[in-house]
Amino acid sequence: xxxHNPSGWKPSMGEKGEAGAATxxxxxxxxxxxxxxxxxxAPGKCGVDFDEAPGDDVLPALGKHLRKQAVPLPGxxxxxxxxxxxxxxxxxxxxxxxxxxxxxxxxxxxxxxxxKVARLPGFADIHPLQPQQTVRGALEAINQLAWWLIDLxxxxxxxxxxxxGAHGELCGLLCIRAAHEAKGETREVILVPDSAHGTNPATAxxxxxxxxxxxxxxxxxxDLEALKARLxxxxxxxxxxxxxxxxxxxxxxxxISEAVHAAGGYVYCDGAxxxxxxxxxxxGDLGIDAMHINLHKTFSTPHGGGGPxxxxxxxxxxxxxxxxxxxxxRTEDGVVxxxxxxxxxxxxxxxSFGRMTAFHGQxxxxxxxxxxxxxxxxxxxxxxxxxxxxxxxYVLRSLEDVLVAPFADSGPCMHEALFSDSGLPEGFxxxxxAKGLIDEGFHPMTVYFPLxxxxxxxxxxxxxxxxxxxxxxxxxxxSLAERAQGGDDSLKSAPHFAPRRRxxxxxxxxxxxxxxxxxxxxx
Amino acid sequence: MRYLPLTQADRAEMLAVIGASSxxxxxxxxxxxxxxxxxxxxxxxxxxxxxVERHMGALAAKNLAAGAAPFFLGAGAYRHHIPASVDHLIxxxxxxxxxxxxxxxxxxxxxxxxxxxxxxxxxxxxxxIANASMYDGSTACWEAILMAARVARRDKAVLSGGLHPHYxxxxxxxxxxxxxxxxxxxxxxxxxxxDAEVIAAIDxxxxxxxxxxxxxxxxxxxxxxxxxAAHAKGALLVAVVTEPVALGLLEAPGDLGADIVVxxxxxxxVGLQFGGPYLGLFGCNEKFVRQMPGRLCGETVDAExxxxxxxxLSTREQHIRREKxxxxxCTNSGLCALAFSIHMTLLGxxxxxxxxxxxxxxxxxxxxxxxxxxxxxxxxDAWFNEFTVILPSDARDAxxxxxxxxVLGGVSLGRLYPDAPDLHRGLLVTATETNTDxxxxxxxxxxxxIL
Numbered sequence: 001x002x003x004h005n006p007s008g009w010k011p012s013m014g015e016k017g018e019a020g021a022a023t024x025x026x027x028x029x030x031x032x033x034x035x036x037x038x039x040x041x042a043p044g045k046c047g048v049d050f051d052e053a054p055g056d057d058v059l060p061a062l063g064k065h066l067r068k069q070a071v072p073l074p075g076x077x078x079x080x081x082x083x084x085x086x087x088x089x090x091x092x093x094x095x096x097x098x099x100x101x102x103x104x105x106x107x108x109x110x111x112x113x114x115x116k117v118a119r120l121p122g123f124a125d126i127h128p129l130q131p132q133q134t135v136r137g138a139l140e141a142i143n144q145l146a147w148w149l150i151d152l153x154x155x156x157x158x159x160x161x162x163x164x165g166a167h168g169e170l171c172g173l174l175c176i177r178a179a180h181e182a183k184g185e186t187r188e189v190i191l192v193p194d195s196a197h198g199t200n201p202a203t204a205x206x207x208x209x210x211x212x213x214x215x216x217x218x219x220x221x222x223d224l225e226a227l228k229a230r231l232x233x234x235x236x237x238x239x240x241x242x243x244x245x246x247x248x249x250x251x252x253x254x255x256i257s258e259a260v261h262a263a264g265g266y267v268y269c270d271g272a273x274x275x276x277x278x279x280x281x282x283x284g285d286l287g288i289d290a291m292h293i294n295l296h297k298t299f300s301t302p303h304g305g306g307g308p309x310x311x312x313x314x315x316x317x318x319x320x321x322x323x324x325x326x327x328x329x330r331t332e333d334g335v336v337x338x339x340x341x342x343x344x345x346x347x348x349x350x351x352s353f354g355r356m357t358a359f360h361g362q363x364x365x366x367x368x369x370x371x372x373x374x375x376x377x378x379x380x381x382x383x384x385x386x387x388x389x390x391x392x393x394y395v396l397r398s399l400e401d402v403l404v405a406p407f408a409d410s411g412p413c414m415h416e417a418l419f420s421d422s423g424l425p426e427g428f429x430x431x432x433x434a435k436g437l438i439d440e441g442f443h444p445m446t447v448y449f450p451l452x453x454x455x456x457x458x459x460x461x462x463x464x465x466x467x468x469x470x471x472x473x474x475x476x477x478x479s480l481a482e483r484a485q486g487g488d489d490s491l492k493s494a495p496h497f498a499p500r501r502r503x504x505x506x507x508x509x510x511x512x513x514x515x516x517x518x519x520x521x522x523x
Numbered sequence: 524m525r526y527l528p529l530t531q532a533d534r535a536e537m538l539a540v541i542g543a544s545s546x547x548x549x550x551x552x553x554x555x556x557x558x559x560x561x562x563x564x565x566x567x568x569x570x571x572x573x574x575v576e577r578h579m580g581a582l583a584a585k586n587l588a589a590g591a592a593p594f595f596l597g598a599g600a601y602r603h604h605i606p607a608s609v610d611h612l613i614x615x616x617x618x619x620x621x622x623x624x625x626x627x628x629x630x631x632x633x634x635x636x637x638x639x640x641x642x643x644x645x646x647x648x649x650x651x652i653a654n655a656s657m658y659d660g661s662t663a664c665w666e667a668i669l670m671a672a673r674v675a676r677r678d679k680a681v682l683s684g685g686l687h688p689h690y691x692x693x694x695x696x697x698x699x700x701x702x703x704x705x706x707x708x709x710x711x712x713x714x715x716x717x718d719a720e721v722i723a724a725i726d727x728x729x730x731x732x733x734x735x736x737x738x739x740x741x742x743x744x745x746x747x748x749x750x751x752a753a754h755a756k757g758a759l760l761v762a763v764v765t766e767p768v769a770l771g772l773l774e775a776p777g778d779l780g781a782d783i784v785v786x787x788x789x790x791x792x793v794g795l796q797f798g799g800p801y802l803g804l805f806g807c808n809e810k811f812v813r814q815m816p817g818r819l820c821g822e823t824v825d826a827e828x829x830x831x832x833x834x835x836l837s838t839r840e841q842h843i844r845r846e847k848x849x850x851x852x853c854t855n856s857g858l859c860a861l862a863f864s865i866h867m868t869l870l871g872x873x874x875x876x877x878x879x880x881x882x883x884x885x886x887x888x889x890x891x892x893x894x895x896x897x898x899x900x901x902x903x904d905a906w907f908n909e910f911t912v913i914l915p916s917d918a919r920d921a922x923x924x925x926x927x928x929x930v931l932g933g934v935s936l937g938r939l940y941p942d943a944p945d946l947h948r949g950l951l952v953t954a955t956e957t958n959t960d961x962x963x964x965x966x967x968x969x970x971x972x973i974l
Contacts, residue, residue, distance in 0.1 A: 037639050037868050046877075047869030048606055050956065054880030058772070059887065061905035065743050065773045067876075071647055075871015082608050085636075085865060089617035092632035096616030102625075110620050111526060113572050119610070122583025127596040128798030129934045130587070131926040137585025138797050144582075151565035163658035163799065164854035166841070177700060202841035202851035208700045211846040249552040280550060285557045296854075304613075304858025305633035306623040306818065308658070308800030324696075341692070342941035354696030358599055358661035358689035358787075359798025371579055377569035378562035380524050386546045387529050393549055394537040412541075412549040438629055443622075449842075466528035467537060493826065498628040501826035508823035508835040512812060514652045515642040516822075 011497060031499060034087040038516045041074025047081050091499040092305070093443045099465050099473050101395075103416040103446035103458025104197065104245055106275045106297035111375065114300070114368035123367045128359040132338055138363065139336040143328040145370045149293060149312055152381070154284025157320035159313045160327065161361040165272060168292025168311025169203040169239070171324060171356060175290055175315055176237050176266045177207060178322035178353040185264070187236035193222050195246055195450040200239045200270060209236060216452055219410040220246035220418075224255055231263035241270035242286070243277065243414035245450040246407055247392065247458070257287025266290065266319065274298045275462070276389055276415035279382030289316040295362070299369035310365035321351045326360050387463035388415040391470060395459050398474045402481040406453050415462070421455030428484040428491065430455035435502065436483070438495035440476035524569060589795060589931060593962035593969075595889070597909040597953030598739065598934040599660065599687045599765045600798065601790045603878075604957055609792050609865045613858055623818075623857070627833045628825075633857065634832035637820035640864040647767060647867075647875075648784040649775025650806030655818040655834075656860040657803025657852065660787025661693040664733065664763055666805065666816045666850055667783045668694060668703065671731035671759045673814045673849070674782075678703050680731050680761075681724045684710035684717045685738025687765055688939045694733075704728075709943045712913065714904045716744040722752040729758040731783075736762050736776055737769055739939070741903050741910040741951065750780025759783060766790055767804070768955075769907040771872075771879025783807040791870075792862030802859035813839060816850035878956060882908035885954040885963075892967045893952070898974045902949070909953040911936075915974060918950040924973040925966070932966055 026033045058066065076084065093100070100107035118124060126135055146158045159175075162168035173190065180187050190204040193214050201211040214230060217223045222240060238260050242250045250256065257267045269283055269291035275298040277283075283291050295301045295310040303309075315323060326340040329347055338360065339347045376384060389412070396417035400408050404423035407413070421430040434444035434457070446458040461470060483491055495501065529537075534546070543549055550558060562568070570578075589602050596602070613619065617632060624630030624637075637655045644653035657663040668680045680703060682691055691707050698705045706724055710717065716738050725732055732753050737743050750760040762776035764786035776784045788802035789795075805817060812819075813836065821835035841848040870878060886908040890901050893912055902911040914921055918935035925932035936949035954963070 034635070036635065036642075038642065041868070041871060043871065044873050046871050046874035047608070048874050048878070050877055050881060052881060052884075054877045055884055056880075057887075058880075058883060059905055062743070062772075062883075062907075064745070065905070067770075067772060067774050070872035070876045071770065071775070073643055073646055073867065073870075073872040073875070075874050076868050078606070078608050078869065081865060081869050082612065084868070085612045085618075085861075086615065088632040088635055089612075089615045090632065091630075091635070092617040092621045093626070093629040094617045095620040100620075100622060102622055105622055107620075107622055109526060113575060115614065115619075117576065117579045117583075120580060120583040121588035121590055122586040124794055124796055125588040125590050125602075126586050126797045127589055127594070127602065127795050127931070128600055129596055129598055129938065130589075130931055131923050133923065134587035134926050134931065135797065137582040140585070141579075141582045148566055151563055163662065164852075166851045166853045167658060167662070170851060174696070174700060197853075198840075198842035198845050198848070199851050199853050201846035202844070202848040205846040205848075206701070206851045208702060249550075251552045251554065254554060254557070277553070279563055280559055281553050281557050282559065282563075286554075302619045302858070303622045305618055305621045305630075305636070305861065306655070306857035307854040308856045308859055309854040310800070340938070340941075342938065354699070355689060355692035356662075356696055357659060357693055357799075358687065359659075359801075362799040363797035364800050367579065371575055374567070374570055374575045374578060375526070375572070376524065378564075378566035380527070380569040381566070382559075382562055383524060383527055386549075387527055387534075389549050390529070390534060390537055390541075390546055393541045393543070397541045411552045412543070434626070435628070438626065443629065444626055463527055463529075467530075467533040469528075495628050499631050500628045500829060500831045503627045503825045503831045503833050504823045505833050505835065508821040508833045509838070512819070512835055513822040514638075514812070514819055514835075515645045516638065 032087045032090055034084060036516055037076060037084060038074055040084060041076045043074055045075040045077060047076055047078040098442055099461060099469055100443045101445045101459045101461050103460040104272050106460060106462060108300050108462040109464035110300055110302040111372060114371045117371045118364050118367045139328050139338055141370055142366055143330055143336045145366050146328060148373055149314055152278060153291065153314045154282030155314035156317040157315045157323055159323040161324055161357055162292065162311040162313055163357055163362060164307065164309030165292055165294045165311045166199040166203055168313045169199055170207055171313045172268045172290035172292060173203060173207040174353045175319040175322045179319055180236055182351060187234050189235045191230060191235060191238040195244055195452045196239060196241055197270060197272060220248050220407040221250055222256060224252045227256060228259050231259060231265065235263060235265050237266040237268055239268045239270060241273060243273045247413040247416040247418045248407060248410055249414055253286040272297060273415065276385055278385050279378060280385045289319050295365045295369040299372045301365040301368040308362060310362035322353050324354060324356050325352050384463050391461040391463060391465055392417045394470060395461055395474060399477055402478050416458050416460040418453060419457040420453050424484045425487060430457050432484065432491045432494065433457065433480050435494040436480040436491050437476065439497050442473055442476060592929050592931050593965040594931040595933045595952045595954065595966055596931055598951050599787060600795055601766055601953060601955060602795055602957055603790055603955050605792055605794060605866065606869050609862050612865055613862050618861055624834060627831065631831060634820050636861050636864055638822065638832050640860045641820060643864060643867045644804050645806050647770050648806040649777025650784050651809035652812060653806035654815055655820050656855040657805050657817050658856060659801040659803045660765055660785065661690045663785040663803030663805050664690045665694050665697045667761045667785045668731060668733065670814050670816060671761055671783060672703060674811055675730040675759055677728055677730035679728045680705050680733055681721060681729055682707040683721045683734040684708040685740060685742060685744060686733055686735045686763060687739050709940055710740055712902055712946060712949055714902055716742040718744050718749055722749060725753055725756045725758055727756060729756060731759040731761045733761045733763060736764055737907050741906040743905045746776055746779040746781060768879050768882055771875035772883060772907060777806065788863045792866035793859045800856060800859055802856045802863055814849060817852055818855050881956045885956065885958050886910065889952060889954040889963050892963050896967055896970045899970060908955055909951060912950050912952060914948050914950055917947045921950065921973060925969050928969050930966055930969045
């Protein structure tokens with residue numbers, strides 16, 4: 001019994017108990033079922049009124065292109081629309097409801113001030129191609145954020161346009177390719193540790209490189225000697241995640257950078273885990289040449305159910321000349337300019353690898369991230385890293401007696417604690433613990449990643465969890481581990497109390513149904 | 524710090540559990556010489572909500588918002604009225620602060636929205652299927668070219684001169700590194716789009732031809748004719764739509780024979796936001812599904828037989844396939860897809876058609892009025908809500924002079940094509956349902972004054 005459940009009430013898991021009782025509606029109290037809009041809506045229904053009646057009059061030249069009938073989509077009125085999406089929202093877990101400890105995803109609180117600021121008409125209602133004289137404040141905001149990212153990382157330049165982390169990785173690798181090509185070199189290989197995010201090898205392949213793996217040491221870090229042995233004239237660079245996906249700081253980072261540089265390569269750092277070190281260490285001091293920063297992780301722009309993200313890339317002096325267009329630059333008169341194709345030469349940026357997206361990047365994320373940085377300041381950001389690391393170590397040390405922590409002896413973890421299911425009895429796996437957490441009212445941790453650990457469970461609490469919240473999470477995870485040790489088979493069919501039980505992913509993939517069709521069409 | 528819940532007492536208690544004497548002990552693996560002794564130089568210290576809002580508000584106030592001036596810009600980003608309920612609903616914490624739906628039992632809200640979104644997009648574009656969104660129209664366009672190359676097993680793409688120049692630049696950047704041949708061109712100031720030239724460029728090596736509809740100058744290419752010519756040579760047609768509202772009035776590209784249709788979904792629900800975040804739309808023929816990039820949501824059942832939704836066919840994706848994935852994309856544009864889907868739900872097919880007809884009517888009125896301005900000529904004979912006018916001199920100067928008079932008059936072709944002097948007298952203008960007669964008069968009068 002604890003403060004959150006003072007009566008000690010426990011829901012039944014029996015099939016015939018309260019949870020199994022049928023209702024006529026299919027709803028169960030606040031557990032609400034919701035049809036698809038195609039089942040709810042009707043043609044001709046509309047939730048928008050217009051100022052004028054549209055005429056039938058169109059340009060004669062449009063004739064051959066005209067649609068014969070309206071797009072076959074049902075509409076809903078406003079009350080029906082609001083209810084549909086509000087009911088659907090109730091089927092989602094979210095940070096606003098509780099901890100969301102997905103390792104490497106940095107699900108921290110999203111301050112609402114950031115939302116308010118991003119919606120100011122001066123930011124939200126300006127067109128990307130307005131004349132620069134009418135958007136000076138927006139350009140100043142981008143430039144301010146750009147410089148603070150440079151200050152926080154100790155690097156020499158930043159490309160603001162990448163749309164997300166993986167797009168940022170691509171930007172970094174394109175800088176590396178352009179830098180080698182400028183020296184007349186063709187290098188074909190990018191080295192990536194086995195523990196890397198899947199985006200790293202995918203990006204390297206996307207940028208035209210061949211990927212080769214580098215093995216870890218037994219303590220969960222990059223094997224420096226193995227890396228050195230693999231370096232040579234065909235290696236363009238390495239992609240290292242630091243802190244790495246096992247939650248550990250790469251102690252030898254500087255030596256890795258020096259070795260790669262000595263072999264003529266460049267060092268790309270996956271900055272997904274920057275939250276652990278922001279304000280404590282500057283990647284530029286570790287010899288890194290390029291690193292993306294997920295504004296939706298460290299700087300708390302909302303994940304929105306899978307995006308949008310934003311992935312600015314900070315770069316070293318060696319790579320800065322090759323960065324993409326457009327970018328912002330402040331001239332001596334204090335004015336911030338947007339440098340596009342038209343005036344890249346005037347600003348001395350003649351070696352750019354080009355443009356990687358329309359317009360100038362994720363402005364809506366920049367204003368939120370800038371607001372976040374202003375709110376925290378240099379002192380607050382440092383505290384962010386310290387509390388994030390403290391919370392993760394607290395989780396690690398509170399649970400290592402009931403769950404195997406494979407790198408518990410490799411030193412303190414950084415902002416995420418890694419466990420394995422190798423200590424669970426036969427028949428119980430990480431999946432069961434994860435689904436059991438759902439019944440406990442928590443979002444599961446990242447599971448089965450990194451791939452280098454069997455049945456990995458990667459817990460990243462972030463700094464915005466209170467100690468009381470962590471204690472509840474730890475108690476639940478401990479209880480689940482103990483239930484597995486005790487052979488409690490009900491775990492294998494968890495979750496029991498979510499809007500859905502386990503879903504059949506095999507069927508979904510074998511015969512994909514990706515769009516709704518009229519029942520008659522499917523027969 | 525208002526965002527950090529740990530108290531000093533909490534920290535001390537937690538350090539005791541960990542067995543560390545101070546937080547610095549937890550950073551022991553960071554080489555001592557790289558550890559920062561104090562706060563980072565260059566940044567201010569933490570600030571109150573009020574102070575931050577004051578700072579950001581001052582920056583916002585330095586910009587001329589589109590709603591505060593007669594506004595006629597388009598060129599790949601369009602200003603439409605967004606119903607109030609859209610922004611309210613996307614700010615529900617359950618949508619705003621959720622992650623990618625990797626745990627489907629507690630993410631059915633997001634998943635069902637994606638399934639509905641995919642269906643809406645497929646029907647709008649006239650394709651069998653659509654994915655759960657890409658970053659934006661330009662990156663979706665490049666991904667479509669790569670996908671066409673996988674399907675056709677050829678490495679050349681022919682781009683119409685009517686394709687947005689930023690999209691062309693994005694494609695050319697990526698193609699340099701991916702080893703694709705790109706046959707591209709700049710548009711000419713003709714009333715007709717360059718259909719014939721594009722058709723002539725298709726050969727036996729061509730994987731796809733990429734055509735924007737309506738095109739960058741607002742003209743409307745004959746997609747059916749281009750599709751036929753492409754298919755005759757074993758190539759695919761990739762159609763690009765930067766203004767989805769146009770499809771309320773114009774036939775869907777998929778229905779005209781396009782094999783892959785990509786687009787920029789920003790027009791519906793998302794807003795201008797100075798260029799991002801936007802919403803990449805991606806639809807195609809069902810038989811190509813395993814070559815598609817990006818997330819897909821599919822229908823299935825749960826252990827009790829109830830309908831439910833999951834992310835599916837992830838064996839195409841980077842987190843499973845790593846270097847063999849169809850794309851490196853990981854994030855989609857989920858919240859923008861939600862906004863698009865809500866706006867589309869409010870409109871329905873018939874509402875979208877009304878909206879499109881009003882846009883067209885406003886643009887026709889704008890063209891009629893501008894044609895009366897001495898020295899201004901309308902280039903197009905067909906357009907939806909955007910068209911090109913030819914001015915007596917470089918339109919970049921006119922745009923700046925208009926802005927001095929607090930009129931946001933359009934997008935100059937000189938800004939989009941600095942290296943093509945033949946285009947520099949061109950000005951792209953757009954009218955949507957948001958433009959009043961007074962706005963139109965203000966632009967015409969200002970042009971009369973400055974030309």
